[in-house]
Amino acid sequence: MRGRAGLYGAVAAGGFRRYATYGTATAAGVFTNTVFGFILAYTYIALWDERPGLGGYDQSEALTFMWVSQALLAAGALIGGGFQEEFQERVRTGDIAVDLYRPADLQLWWLAGDLGRAAFQLLGRGVVPLVIGGLAFQLALPTAPLRWLLFLVSVFLGLVVSFALRYLLGLAAFWLMDGAGINMMATVVSIFFSGMLLPLTVFPGGFGEFVRVLPWAAMLQVPVDVLLGGGGGGARTAGWLGFQAAWAVVLLGLGRLLQAAATRKVVVQGG
Numbered sequence: 001m002r003g004r005a006g007l008y009g010a011v012a013a014g015g016f017r018r019y020a021t022y023g024t025a026t027a028a029g030v031f032t033n034t035v036f037g038f039i040l041a042y043t044y045i046a047l048w049d050e051r052p053g054l055g056g057y058d059q060s061e062a063l064t065f066m067w068v069s070q071a072l073l074a075a076g077a078l079i080g081g082g083f084q085e086e087f088q089e090r091v092r093t094g095d096i097a098v099d100l101y102r103p104a105d106l107q108l109w110w111l112a113g114d115l116g117r118a119a120f121q122l123l124g125r126g127v128v129p130l131v132i133g134g135l136a137f138q139l140a141l142p143t144a145p146l147r148w149l150l151f152l153v154s155v156f157l158g159l160v161v162s163f164a165l166r167y168l169l170g171l172a173a174f175w176l177m178d179g180a181g182i183n184m185m186a187t188v189v190s191i192f193f194s195g196m197l198l199p200l201t202v203f204p205g206g207f208g209e210f211v212r213v214l215p216w217a218a219m220l221q222v223p224v225d226v227l228l229g230g231g232g233g234g235a236r237t238a239g240w241l242g243f244q245a246a247w248a249v250v251l252l253g254l255g256r257l258l259q260a261a262a263t264r265k266v267v268v269q270g271g
Contacts, residue, residue, distance in 0.1 A: 008104075008111075008112040011112040012119070014113065015113040015115070015116025015117045015120075019124070020120050026124045026125060029125045030124070030128045033126075033129040037066065040070075041137055044063055044066050045059065047062075063133070063140075064224075065195075067133035068223075069220055071122070072158070075121040076194075077114075077162060078187075078190045079191060079196075082166050083113060083114045083166065084167070088170055088178075088183075092178070107256060110170075122155070142229060147227065150241070157218065157248055158218055158223045159219075162219045164215075164247075164248060164254075166186075167251075167252075168251070169182055193211050194216040195224070200217055215250075215251060222240045
């Protein structure tokens, strides 16, 4: 068990180092996130000036929601940039057979690597835009260390949910062979249902309730709500974390089932 933990830890560290080598791309990403952050910030200011309290947030909370979303954007691979394209290409070329022969679990191997990537993106592309946003605007960032710790736990669970969804996309390549179309559709769904554009609490009625129970809400909406706190105290935060954990378990379980089916397909095709 200790050896396996060390193996996946090394894979995660390798994923971190791999993305750390792209300094120019990281700097460009920080610039892009910051510029779009300012554009969205002034859009939010205009919207909340017209509709104070929209979605249950005051203006400073709404701005906090937006800047934290920018900080989580690359880490959660909400608009691409994750492992799924590489995974699908390995399926297309047949290199996935090498992965299957490794003395390691396929799902855990890719999860560890993606968490390493996400850790670098969170530090490399997330911290600076959030700091700049905090200096330029009045944000409702908490001061309690426990709130930040709970936020990091929620971010981790959100990253696992994000991986689990994208792992399903990767496995779909065993049947589709070309994942470009499904990746594009997944990006559109992620943008709309994660809360990237607007908090999901803005959507009214039954539709709003529906989108808030989908797994995409666990990737962005929930971590920001955990950071902001909201009403309900510890019980509500525990509910949010439980919601994320439940989706992580369900989606990882679906991934294992689909992986087993994909493995049988590889064996059949390979004789």
